[in-house]
Amino acid sequence: MTSPRSTYRLQFRNGMDFGKACRLVPYLKRLGISHLYASPLMTAVSGSTHGYDVTRTNEVDPALGGREGLVRLAAELHAEGMGLLLDIVPNHMAASLENPWWYSIVLWGAESPFSGHFDIDWSQKLTLPFLGKSFEEELAAGSLRLALDPQRDALALCYHDTCYPLHPGTYRLVLDAGDGFTVKASPKEDPDGRAILSQALAASGARAALERRLAELSADLAAITALHAAQPWRLTDWKTASRHLSYRRFFEIAGLVGLRVEDPKVFDDSHRLVLDLVRDGIVDGLRIDHVDGLADPKAYLERLRAAVGPDVHIVVEKILEKEEPFRTDWRVEGATGYEFIASLADAFADEKEGGRLAAAFRPLKSEEHRGSYEEARRASKRQMLSDNFEGEVHRITRLAKSMADETNADLSRPALAEAICGMIVALPVYRTYTTATAGADEHDRQLLAAARQQAQADVRPEVREAIDFIWELLVDDRTCGTLTGCPEFRVRFQQLSGPIMAKALEDTLFYRENAFIALNEVGGDPGRPTGGPAAFHAAMETREKTLPPGLSATATHDTKRGEDARARLYTLGEAPDLWIAATLRWTALNAHLRRQHAERIAPEPDVEWLIYQSLAGAWPLEGHGDAPAMAALKTRMRPYVEKALREAKLGSNWNLPDIDYEEKVAGFVDGLFGHNVFLEDFAATLSPFIDAGLVNSLAQTLVKLTAPGIPDIYQGSERGDFSLVDPDNRRPLEMESLDIPQKPTASRLHFADYKQWLVATVLDARNRHPAPFDGPYLPLALSDGSRQALAFLRGTPQAFAITVVPRLVFGKVAPDGLQLLEGTLDDIRLALPAGFEARKLRSILDGRTLTPGATLTVADALGEEPVALLLSV
Numbered sequence: 063m064t065s066p067r068s069t070y071r072l073q074f075r076n077g078m079d080f081g082k083a084c085r086l087v088p089y090l091k092r093l094g095i096s097h098l099y100a101s102p103l104m105t106a107v108s109g110s111t112h113g114y115d116v117t118r119t120n121e122v123d124p125a126l127g128g129r130e131g132l133v134r135l136a137a138e139l140h141a142e143g144m145g146l147l148l149d150i151v152p153n154h155m156a157a158s159l160e161n162p163w164w165y166s167i168v169l170w171g172a173e174s175p176f177s178g179h180f181d182i183d184w185s186q187k188l189t190l191p192f193l194g195k196s197f198e199e200e201l202a203a204g205s206l207r208l209a210l211d212p213q214r215d216a217l218a219l220c221y222h223d224t225c226y227p228l229h230p231g232t233y234r235l236v237l238d239a240g241d242g243f244t245v246k247a248s249p250k251e252d253p254d255g256r257a258i259l260s261q262a263l264a265a266s267g268a269r270a271a272l273e274r275r276l277a278e279l280s281a282d283l284a285a286i287t288a289l290h291a292a293q294p295w296r297l298t299d300w301k302t303a304s305r306h307l308s309y310r311r312f313f314e315i316a317g318l319v320g321l322r323v324e325d326p327k328v329f330d331d332s333h334r335l336v337l338d339l340v341r342d343g344i345v346d347g348l349r350i351d352h353v354d355g356l357a358d359p360k361a362y363l364e365r366l367r368a369a370v371g372p373d374v375h376i377v378v379e380k381i382l383e384k385e386e387p388f389r390t391d392w393r394v395e396g397a398t399g400y401e402f403i404a405s406l407a408d409a410f411a412d413e414k415e416g417g418r419l420a421a422a423f424r425p426l427k428s429e430e431h432r433g434s435y436e437e438a439r440r441a442s443k444r445q446m447l448s449d450n451f452e453g454e455v456h457r458i459t460r461l462a463k464s465m466a467d468e469t470n471a472d473l474s475r476p477a478l479a480e481a482i483c484g485m486i487v488a489l490p491v492y493r494t495y496t497t498a499t500a501g502a503d504e505h506d507r508q509l510l511a512a513a514r515q516q517a518q519a520d521v522r523p524e525v526r527e528a529i530d531f532i533w534e535l536l537v538d539d540r541t542c543g544t545l546t547g548c549p550e551f552r553v554r555f556q557q558l559s560g561p562i563m564a565k566a567l568e569d570t571l572f573y574r575e576n577a578f579i580a581l582n583e584v585g586g587d588p589g590r591p592t593g594g595p596a597a598f599h600a601a602m603e604t605r606e607k608t609l610p611p612g613l614s615a616t617a618t619h620d621t622k623r624g625e626d627a628r629a630r631l632y633t634l635g636e637a638p639d640l641w642i643a644a645t646l647r648w649t650a651l652n653a654h655l656r657r658q659h660a661e662r663i664a665p666e667p668d669v670e671w672l673i674y675q676s677l678a679g680a681w682p683l684e685g686h687g688d689a690p691a692m693a694a695l696k697t698r699m700r701p702y703v704e705k706a707l708r709e710a711k712l713g714s715n716w717n718l719p720d721i722d723y724e725e726k727v728a729g730f731v732d733g734l735f736g737h738n739v740f741l742e743d744f745a746a747t748l749s750p751f752i753d754a755g756l757v758n759s760l761a762q763t764l765v766k767l768t769a770p771g772i773p774d775i776y777q778g779s780e781r782g783d784f785s786l787v788d789p790d791n792r793r794p795l796e797m798e799s800l801d802i803p804q805k806p807t808a809s810r811l812h813f814a815d816y817k818q819w820l821v822a823t824v825l826d827a828r829n830r831h832p833a834p835f836d837g838p839y840l841p842l843a844l845s846d847g848s849r850q851a852l853a854f855l856r857g858t859p860q861a862f863a864i865t866v867v868p869r870l871v872f873g874k875v876a877p878d879g880l881q882l883l884e885g886t887l888d889d890i891r892l893a894l895p896a897g898f899e900a901r902k903l904r905s906i907l908d909g910r911t912l913t914p915g916a917t918l919t920v921a922d923a924l925g926e927e928p929v930a931l932l933l934s935v
Contacts, residue, residue, distance in 0.1 A: 065375050065395070065611060066347060067832065068773045068825055069099040069147055073619055076111055077794045080131030087138045089800045093780065093818075094825025097145040097347065101619070103132060104335070107156045107317075111792065112619070114351065115318060116151050117161040120335040136344040145346035147375065150336055152329075152362065153355035154312040155180075157319040159224065162254050164319065169216075169227040170249040171294025179328050181310035181320035183457070188295040191303040191316050193221060197290065200297075207280040208236065208289075210273060215260040217276075219290065221297065230258055232292040236279060243272070301717060306453045312355065313561045314450050320557075324357040329365055340370045347375035349398060354380065354493050354560040357553045360392055361497070367393040377613055381564070381585050383491050387505070388609055396612020399774055400585035402766070403615060405601040407581055407632070409765060409852055410758050412870055413594035415578075415635035422642045423577035426667035431574065431712075435589030438575055442566035443487045445711070451562060455479055458554040465545045466531060473528045481528035484517030485510070485536075486559045493560040494536070498549030501539040510536055572622060573710035576672040579679075580631035583622055595852045595869075599841035602854065606770035606839040614771035616762060617779050619792055624783030625776070627679030629762050630755025634675070636872035637751075644747045645674055651740050655733035657726040659713075664726035666713065672706060673731060678748055680784050683756075683810055685749075686741045696735045702786040703728050753875040756813050757928050760880065761852070761867035763817060764929045767824040768856060768865045770839050780821045781814040808880040808928050816880070820907070824931055827863075827906045831933060834863040844920070845891040851920045857934070859897040864932040866892065866923040880928040887920040894918065903932040911935070 070090050072083060083098070090098060102113035105123040113123070122129040136146050159165050163176040171177070172184045182188060193200050200206055200221065211218040211225050217236055218225035228236070230247045237243040247258040263269045279285050290297065298306075303316040310320035323329045339345040348370070353359045359378075366376065376394040382401040424432055431438065447455055459479040466473040490513075494506040502510065514533045518526045534541045535551050542548035572582035581588035593600075605612070616625035623631070634641045649670060656663050656670075665673065680698070682691035704724055707714045713727075714720040734740055759782075767773045776783065777795045785791035799814075802822045806815035828835050834857030842853040842864070853866045874886045899916045907927045912918070923930040 064096070064145060064346070066097040066099075066145065066147060066772050067829065068095050068767075069097045069613060069775070070095040071099045071101070071618065071774060071776045072795070073101045073112070073777055073792055074103060074126055075101075075106075075113055076792065079125070080127035080135045082797065083135050084138045086797065086800070087135075087142055087144070089802075091142045091144060092802050093775075093822050094829055095144065095775070096829075097147045098135075098139055099147040099349065099774065100149060102149050102151050102351070104151075107158050107160055111789070113149075114151055114154075115156040115158070116154075117156050117158055117164075119155065119332045122335070132339075133344060140343075146344065147347040147349060147377075148336070148339070148345045149349040149351060150333075151351045152321060152323045152332065153352045154318040154320050155332075157309070157311075157317050159226070165227065166249070166253040166255075168295055169229065169255045170253070171229060173249045173294075175249055175253050178325060179322060179331065181322050183308045186308050187293075189298055189302070189306065189308045190226065190295050191298045191300045191307065192224070193297050193299050196299050197297050201283055201286060206286060206297075208276040208286065209280075210259075210269070210276065211255075214254075214256045214258070215263050216255045216258040219286070219293075219297075226293075226295070226297065227255055228289065229293055230255070232289060233258075235285070235289050235292060236276070237272075238275075243268075304450050304452055304717075306456075310454075310557065312352070313565060320355065322357070323362055326365070329362070333366070333369070337369050340374055347377070350376065350378040350394075353378040355557060357557065358495075358497055360389070360495060360500075363392050363394055375611065377611075381492050383585070384587050384590075386491050388612075389495065390608070396609040396771070398618070399613040399615030399771070400583075400618075401601075402605075402613075402769075402771060403583055403621070404585045404587070405598050405605075406616065406762050406765070407583070407586060408593045408597040408601070409595065410629065410762060410869055411578075411580060411592040411632045412635040413592050413597075413849075415591070415638055417591070418638040418642065419635065420577040422638075422645075423668065423671060426671055427574075428666070428668075428712075435575055439567065439571055439589065440487050442570045442574070443562055444483065446562050446566045446570065447483045447486065450565060451558065454554075454558050455483060458482060458551060458558065461547045461551045461554065462532065462535065465535065465547050465551065468545060468547075471527075471531055473531060474524065477524045477528040478532070480521070480525045481517070481532045482555065484521065484525070484529060485513050485532055486555075486562050488513035488516035489559055489563070492563045493556045496536055496552050496556065498542065498552060501542075502537045507537055568622075569709050570711055573672075573706050574668075574712065576668060576675065578631075578635060579623070579672065579675050580628050580634065583628065584618075584620060594849065595841075598852065599839075599854065602769055602839050603841070610770050610836075612771050613774040614766050614769060615774045615776070616766050617776040617783050617785075617791070619776070619788060621791065622787050623676075623679055624785035624791060625762065625779055626755070626759040626782050627784045627786075629758035630751060630784075631675060631679045632758055633751045633754040633872050634678070636754065636870055640747070641751075644743075645671060648674060648740060648744065651743065652730070652734065652737065655730045655737070657729065659723050659726050662713075664713070664723055665730050669707070669713070669727060670730075673703070673734075674744075676702065676706075676786065677734070677744070678751065680786055681745075681748055681752065683752065683813060685745045692735060696732065698786060698790050699731050700728050702790060703731055705787060750873055750875070753810065753877075753880070754872040756810060756880055757868060757871050757875055757882075759813075760808075760817060760820060760928050761869065763820060764824060764865060764867055764931060765852070767821065767828065768835065768863060768931060769854070770856075773825070773828075775821065781818045810878055810880070813880070820929070823906060827931065827933060831861065831863070833857060833861040834933065837862065840895060842892045842894070845889070845893070845917070848890045850887060850890055851892070853892045853920070853923075855895070855898065859901075862898060862934045864903065864918075864923070864930075866920055866930040866932070868920070868924070868928070881926060882924075882928075887924070890920045891917040892920060892923070902935040904935050906931040906933055 104116045105118035105121045106113045107115045122132050166174040166176050209220045217228045230245050233245045243262045312318035356362050380397045462478045463475050496502040517529050682688045708716045713723050803815040806812040808816050837857035840855040851868050856863045874882050903912045
């Protein structure tokens with residue numbers, strides 16, 4: 063198996079199947095891709111748009127073409143010398159009756175042979191939080207009825223079209239033995255209850271008679287209540303999931319239940335097909351979804367590595383905070399690239415913006431939310447803990463309380479809960495990796511020590527004592543070794559801190575702190591200034607030494623906006639005063655579009671600010687004169703606004719959406735598209751930002767293709783990606799436009815063609831001359847400390863490549879072209895290190911030959927192109 067040199071992420075479903083993917087293979091080969099990087103392919107819930115809600119881990123989804131279709135796709139790829147990287151989901155499966163393992167658990171409860179496969183608390187009944195209202199209310203409304211399961215010869219309690227199987231031991235409450243209905247079933251012989259009543263229903267007229275009886279019983283509310291009470295499960299209102307749930311879920315999604323892959327049997331059962339695909343040479347590499355959700359990521363990855371061997375390329379979805387190192391003890395090649403996106407903010411956002419956007423934005427927020435970014439971060443985490451993850455907090459608090467009682471520590475449950483929440487709020491990363499056997503390493507110990515110190519500030523003495531106790535449970539192996547519940551506590555604490563960080567930052571704070579939304583990206587930290595080229599170079603030097611085979615992403619199915627939208631929005635920081643003045647002008651222009659809602663205006667000033675920046679990122683290249691593009695943008699903005707408002711959890715939220723408020727904000731956005739004076743002003747103001755942003759786009763593309771790591775291209779982004787957050791960034795791939803153009807003109811009009819050509823040209827050079835890109839990373843210094851360009855060298859004196867891109871080009875781009883104005887970079891020189899000077903270089907983008915001395919001007923490196931890649935000859 064060959065390691066990936068470049069990947070192309072393809073989202074299956076939504077019209078993409080194996081047949082269409084096969085037709086893409088020749089194009090991907092011409093583009094220079096080494097590996098197709100596929101979203102999850104196992105059978106998922108009917109109608110799934112993403113595949114992460116797996117129902118059968120050991121079946122390739124027939125809706126995509128089944129195993130035969132996958133084998134055909136792999137054969138097409140291998141015939142072209144390409145490989146397949148597969149996204150797998152070990153953390154969770156769908157809590158859906160389409161999932162036979164889950165169905166068996168609902169049917170048999172703890173007796174099911176799969177009862178240990180999922181992370182369920184069997185000391186209580188299995189909660190099924192899928193009702194719109196309480197059980198009593200739904201029963202009174204006639205929404206519940208007894209019926210034969212449409213897919214099986216078995217009894218079920220049906221809620222609308224969903225039929226929950228009744229435990230066979232409770233059939234006596236429904237069937238009259240005198241009618242000849244006998245039940246012969248066991249969880250071992252019939253784990254998913256397909257034939258419980260088959261023999262009884264074989265008699266003539268038996269089925270019709272039973273259906274009549276079930277219809278009669280459905281009107282007996284007391285009988286249904288008693289039958290429901292006798293089941294190993296209980297139906298509840300979906301809103302109760304945040305307060306009480308008997309199983310671990312994925313983030314806040316009750317429809318996704320945690321798998322216990324830490325159990326070797328569960329690992330084997332859930333990875334049988336994946337391992338077969340690897341052993342059969344169909345799959346060449348694996349991407350591990352949400353590795354932080356696992357009980358013990360290191361142990362899981364060791365087991366996986368042992369199963370697939372040393373040559374399979376494995377990357378993990380791991381969100382690294384700034385300065386957080388990747389785990390060196392994980393037997394994988396690297397991460398999926400969110401940390402690379404964060405580094406690009408250093409490369410292309412103006413490090414001397416000075417916080418002017420934040421200063422202008424802060425007064426727009428409501429008074430109670432005008433604190434610092436750090437205060438807002440802590441408040442968001444506290445809100446998640448108290449509102450959205452209340453049940454999870456209660457569960458680990460009970461564990462802590464039992465251990466406190468065991469050690470005779472006089473600690474109340476409220477104090478322990480406050481201590482647990484305080485530690486999680488103070489933790490600056492998604493999670494630590496303390497285990498029952500290995501304990502905390504030095505890095506995690508330092509993180510937890512700092513969190514302990516911060517959490518203990520300004521709390522009452524009992525809580526301070528409780529924090530010390532929680533600290534001991536997490537890091538003191540001698541204490542932990544004496545307490546039976548401590549290993550589970552460590553796992554639960556760490557499986558909670560990650561979701562809290564993700565939901566508080568990515569899905570709350572990043573929709574509230576909208577001063578400079580280019581920085582509001584997964585893995586980013588909009589609360590502190592960007593570091594400029596120096597910070598970028600430092601990150602790449604570290605990356606080259608520790609994570610060279612990790613993916614270098616610029617967009618994914620989970621990023622907050624498309625890579626080119628982000629590149630454009632970086633430029634707002636180059637002219638913040640201009641943007642702030644324009645926003646004030648538009649606020650006045652559009653006052654008549656705002657509406658009163660209760661005691662506030664919709665949209666609020668901070669939301670209006672977000673709308674203008676979001677429009678700026680997605681604005682069509684040809685502006686408001688492109689009627690179809692504008693109509694599409696208007697349509698796309700509606701779901702974006704709804705999601706932004708609900709994620710912010712201020713004016714609306716997912717649990718209790720304020721539809722009237724949302725409609726007023728959406729109406730404001732609709733009104734913008736019909737306000738010609740605003741549209742003219744917006745387009746004129748945005749034009750230089752668009753030009754500078756397109757240069758940024760090409761610069762970040764070249765940097766991704768040549769920096770340490772494996773360039774990862776998200777479907778369609780090679781031609782431009784100005785998308786909003788999902789579902790906008792998961793739109794079907796436009797296959798008809800996928801052909802490599804001849805070298806186009808570098809202009810706004812031909813941007814998509816030029817970007818696509820740039821990707822193909824650079825990947826071709828990288829594939830033909832791999833040695834430089836496997837070599838060291840060397841930053842190249844610019845004369846007079848210039849901030850106008852970024853340059854680095856890859857390789858050794860024997861074979862090397864030089865990347866040169868401009869930066870901070872707002873107002874310096876030729877009209878309608880993507881070249882800089884003449885003379886912009888003439889005086890800036892980059893210094894070549896000793897051993898690299900006086901070598902003949904070939905410009906990959908225009909074929910020129912250069913022979914610089916100890917220095918090279920940036921203008922000479924670029925020539926007539928917006929960016930430059932020079933290879934030693």
